[in-house]
Amino acid sequence: MNKLIDNSYSHAKLDVIKEKSLNYVIKTFDYDLNRVSCNISKQNQFTNKTLGNVSLMSVPITEITKHKREISIKMPYIDGLNGSDIILYSHRSNFISFLNFVESYFLESFKKVNYENVDANILLKKVDDIFSNIRFKIPISKKTIVNSINKTKNYAFPIGDCHGDFTLDNIIIGNDGRFYLIDFLVTYLETPLQDFVKLKQDTEYGWCVRKLSKSDQTKANVFFDKIKALPILKKLEIEHTKEVKILNLISLLRIAPYVRDKITENWLVHQLNKITRDL
Numbered sequence: 001m002n003k004l005i006d007n008s009y010s011h012a013k014l015d016v017i018k019e020k021s022l023n024y025v026i027k028t029f030d031y032d033l034n035r036v037s038c039n040i041s042k043q044n045q046f047t048n049k050t051l052g053n054v055s056l057m058s059v060p061i062t063e064i065t066k067h068k069r070e071i072s073i074k075m076p077y078i079d080g081l082n083g084s085d086i087i088l089y090s091h092r093s094n095f096i097s098f099l100n101f102v103e104s105y106f107l108e109s110f111k112k113v114n115y116e117n118v119d120a121n122i123l124l125k126k127v128d129d130i131f132s133n134i135r136f137k138i139p140i141s142k143k144t145i146v147n148s149i150n151k152t153k154n155y156a157f158p159i160g161d162c163h164g165d166f167t168l169d170n171i172i173i174g175n176d177g178r179f180y181l182i183d184f185l186v187t188y189l190e191t192p193l194q195d196f197v198k199l200k201q202d203t204e205y206g207w208c209v210r211k212l213s214k215s216d217q218t219k220a221n222v223f224f225d226k227i228k229a230l231p232i233l234k235k236l237e238i239e240h241t242k243e244v245k246i247l248n249l250i251s252l253l254r255i256a257p258y259v260r261d262k263i264t265e266n267w268l269v270h271q272l273n274k275i276t277r278d279l
């Protein structure tokens with residue numbers, strides 16, 4: 001459980017408490033409180049579902065305490081493993097369940113989308129916001145990004161529900177066999193493609209293994225390749241090439257304002273360099 005506290009990347013503080021022999025996670029935020037409130041609602045409004053033989057739910061937030069400059073939330077502690085633990089340390093059968101889960105999750109998300117033309121200005125505004133908050137030198141100029149976005153006037157996005165921060169660390173396989181989602185995020189554009197690019201942040205760019213040894217990274221890559229080869233993910237990449245390319249770029253850029261350590265900074269610079277080559 002100590003790992004839980006080390007795992008937190010955002011500025012939120014995580015604690016585990018015990019009450020009447022049950023464990024709870026207390027997460028405290030002291031930034032972006034309006035946004036945090038929206039994220040909490042998103043987590044609690046998630047409709048639990050059964051995907052094939054997989055049961056999926058969000059971890060319910062059972063208590064919200066608002067102070068002037070802080071919000072604390074309480075939720076049950078889920079005994080189990082998160083997605084990156086599964087990839088690195090778990091039994092193969094868990095990984096197979098995980099693959100099935102990812103496949104069914106995206107199939108289900110795309111059942112309920114509506115295709116809408118999205119004005120490039122929505123994307124440009126987000127880029128503007130990000131650039132005004134970046135505190136170190138990134139290897140790509142705002143102008144290059146703006147030009148790349150403007151190459152397409154109307155983007156056809158599949159609009160529909162998404163988690164918003166669908167990284168491996170935000171997915172837990174419970175010891176009860178269920179899948180649990182935590183850490184929902186309201187985004188500037190609600191599309192399941194956001195979940196796709198967040199998954200790519202791990203499987204293609206190695207976000208969750210960026211601080212690990214080369215040998216752990218190599219081990220993870222074997223599994224990342226299997227996730228990337230899932231038919232639904234291949235299909236999304238082909239059918240939404242332009243949209244994925246831009247969302248992917250913005251999604252990586254969104255990390256920049258939160259970078260606090262050199263490893264993450266170097267990781268991000270490296271990934272942005274790679275992406276810039278095919279803009």
Ligand SMILES: Nc1ncnc2c1ncn2[C@@H]1O[C@H](COP(=O)(O)OP(=O)(O)OP(=O)(O)O)[C@@H](O)[C@H]1O
Nearest residue numbers: 004007008009010012025076077078082169170183
């Ligand atoms: N309710 C919970 N039950 C079990 N484990 C949890 C729970 N909440 C968080 N964790 C564990 O702690 C880790 C970090 O939690 P969380 O994602 O909420 O933090 P974070 O600071 O938002 O991290 P990041 O911003 O990198 O996603 C998770 O990957 C998970 O392993």
Ligand SMILES: [Mg+2]
Nearest residue numbers: 169170182183
């Ligand atoms: Mg998280």
